Amino acid sequence: MIHITLPDGSRKPFEDYPTGLTVAKSISEGLARDCVAMEVDGNLVDLDRPIQADASIRLITTRDPEALEIMRHSAAHVMAQAVLALYPDAKLTIGPVVEDGFYYDIDMPPLSEEAFPKIEAEMKRIIKQKIPIRRHEVSKAEALTFYKDEPYKTEMIDALADGTISFYKQGDFTDLCRGPHVPHTGFVRAVKLMRVSGAYWRADQSKAQLQRIYGTAFFDKKQLKEYLHFLEEAKKRNHRKIGAAMDLFSFHDDAPGMAFFHPKGMAVWNALLDFWRDAHRAAGYVETKTPIILQRTLWEKSGHWENYRENMYTTEVDEQAYAIKPMNCPGGMLLYSTRPHSYRELPIRAAEIGLVHRHELSGVLNGLFRVRAFHQDDAHLFMMPEQIQAEILDLLRLEEQVYSKFGLDFHLELSTRPEKSIGSDEQWDTATNGLRSALDAYGKEYRINEGDGAFYGPKIDLHIKDALGRTWQCGTIQLDMSLPERFDLTYVGRDNEKHRPIMLHRTVFGSIERFLGILIEHFEGKFPLWLAPVQAAILPINDDLIPFAESMATTMRDAGLRVEVDDRTESLNRKVREAQLAKTPLILTCGGKEKEAGTVSVRTLDGTVRYGIPMDQFMQKVTAHVAERCLALDLFDE
Template structure:
């Protein structure tokens, strides 16, 4: 017998060789029905896994990330099987699960069309109903290469050849279909209750633009049809809120063919952008930050010294000046370090908080560009904090509070991840352990729940990431706090301690918006372009019902402007109903309609986005109300 410790701490005994699925049935038939995968000793496992030693065990359903992942991974195999059934000559590349579903890359001598996708989806539904069981088997590396080569799967051959020579390679069989795969999977295709193919895209093999362009089919899968329908409804809602579409309609920004990945902000977009920057400056002044500005182009030697050359040069742009090599900055930190380095600092000066709204440029593949969400130039609201080691916890806590207060203004909820040392990193094990423990300690002291994101830290240090959740439940990684022992070492930074000796400071890199451009994209989609009054590019539209009332409309607009309220008056010879509809399409928070009665009584008829038709109100009281909304930065959501 072996002892199995369950998630709740309960210990049960089972016979050696018992499958996880049998344990699930023993615990509860309801659990067995929902079970999709498992964790054994914290590692991903399948329900088909046999338990041969004492262990910890967690049964995973679709509510768990691991269960969701296993089901969608199996859905990717079902997609590949359906394609091979219908089009045997197509070659398979890779097909993983992703956060929103799954995809699979194919090489085909024809283009997949919506009609073909529909045909593939029907075949997938047939495979689900066939209840094909997934069976894992393994082959030595050379046998595995021969096996996939015999089936004409060149991409699989390349994948195996990149593995060590002593590797044992795993495959999964479902019916007549076999695919190279590490797993894990659900036990049967029947577990994939609801599946939908969503879109097509081009994808370079292994993400290398010098390699062949493949066709990528995206899909999603759920354990219940109702969950799929809810997700599809969310996608439809997201289409209505697409920031690229609304950005154009509302005159906020555009991206032209002459500058792919380089956004143009129009006058209304600049109003929104400047309001966000002003808010950022206000918050940071109160929190004790000094603002700096550093150059966009700096010498290539600096980027060698910082480590970006070794870890980031593929994403950088380069130029020459007077025969010397320079780089366009992808990050602001080296410039901030030079500011710190240009002078002597005492321990009494620390912590020193330097903030910068710095324009950075990063080379992104054309296929990855997406409106404001993924661009080639953007403004990072960076700050770099130079401090002593014993100030780490207090400074991280202060940044956590600043970020929390900041996001509350926009009505965002968020969750937190702690990302640890990546493979491509620099620095000693001791420094990484110290930095990671410093961040953990601050999070625990702040009482924040967090999950560990193994291996996803920056190359110079671990980081805390803040993921915003918008009104559709989607998440966006924005704020980050990175603790860095490496840059101060590489740049030989120092301060004079109380003992009169030189000491090495520690550095925090942190952003709140992340990228102002991306944050604007998120805000557009979150509010569906209907920004709260304080952020709206036009806060009020004055609509005279006829030419006779233009003078009074002008008087109303003048009073609003005197109070720094952003206002437009519509003097066109159009019917009032048309003017109202058009202003509503522009998402203006307040429409003030003026006619004979309003002019006589110094009133306006108010239509607010929040309350609808409010009738005639005194102009002064309406102005006072709008001023209060702006001052308090009141925010609210409306239907798209």
């Protein structure tokens, strides 16, 4: 007799070894039709796996979050089966699930998206047959024999430990896989191939280039339709396209992955950093600056050489090895060590807008989102142990204050010790518990992200949510007890003895380039007035009014506003249209009536037009709005 305990605590007896499907049918046929897998004593397994001992199980239905990933994994197998049916000489490698779908890397001749309809048609044929997907387990020797003509699968099997190896079979298609999978191909109800790109086997440029075919899948067509609509919206907001149209930045082959900021881009950049500096000054920070290149011995001392070497650019000067900094931390340690410190000074909050360089593979570079050179709004806080919780709470409030200025909400994740790390167990326990207690006191719900901390300490990550509901990890708070020890940092305590400070690393924007890219997409280029590259465009209706328009612009520039005068011999309608395309928040038309009355006529991007606003009233409202860094442009609401 096998006893199955369900999530509600009830126990059901079964004479034979039941499968998940058997358990589901004992509850209801409808439930059985909706189940895709099961969790047995905390482990996800196939629904048809026999349960051979008393166990607690949870049936996974199409409504559970795990189900989508399981089904997409099966969709990758369906795609691979379809590709092999159409291209028999293709060689399969791996086909994992990714955030928004799945991909499969396949060794085959170059493929274009024109082939997608043919592949999708074959996939639909396979799906319509509802082919059962069954797990088989064999020895390593048997697996190697089966895949003797498949070099990539053979290489993967060779790397596995001796023991049982699992395969999944659907019809005449078999693939090496750990599983689990949905019961049959019919569960892949809505699928679409998205794009294809080149990818090197094992991400090694010396190895074969493969075709990486991306796809996505959902349990119903409505979800797929909504997702494709979301992609269209995201495409319209693409920061690279908007950045080029607004003349903000560019990229060049002479410096791949390194952004060039144009004058208008610098206007946004400087406005962003002015806000950052004001917020940090008010929060008790001082600003520092450290060199971009430091000796290798320093990076060895910090642990970066051992743990981050593959991402660092190096050089040699006077037969001495140097590295361009990928992080600001070691320089911050040297700054602290320049003089003795007393407990009376602590906490010290030292911030730096540091230019860092990190080597990224060319295939992952992505506009401002993934670059090789960027500015990190780093800060290093040095404190006594009893100050940890208060400082972290202040940091969380600062991050919330900054994000709210852009209308961004966020969620929190606590990331714990990774497998590759430095420091003692005691240090990690102290650091992790310090972050956890501060999060509990802050009162906002947070998630645990096991094993994803920095190599030198646990961290709190802040993930902001943009206008499309996408999340981006920007801010981070990392508690580090290792670097102060490695650099022998001390302070003199109340007892007149030397003590080791606790240190926090933290960012708010993270990469300023990336944060700017996020803002471009969040606002679709329609920045708040205080952040806009050009805050106002003045459009004289004829050449005689150009001097008056220039005098208006001078008044506004003297007040610190960013203004352009469009004095081209174009029609007023065209000038207005082009100012709107440039996403200029305030468009001022300048005619004879305005000149005579000392007023302005203002058009905003939502199409609202206000006539006859006295210039002094207009200036008062605009300058106050910019000074307060207001989010919404409600200057002239009654």
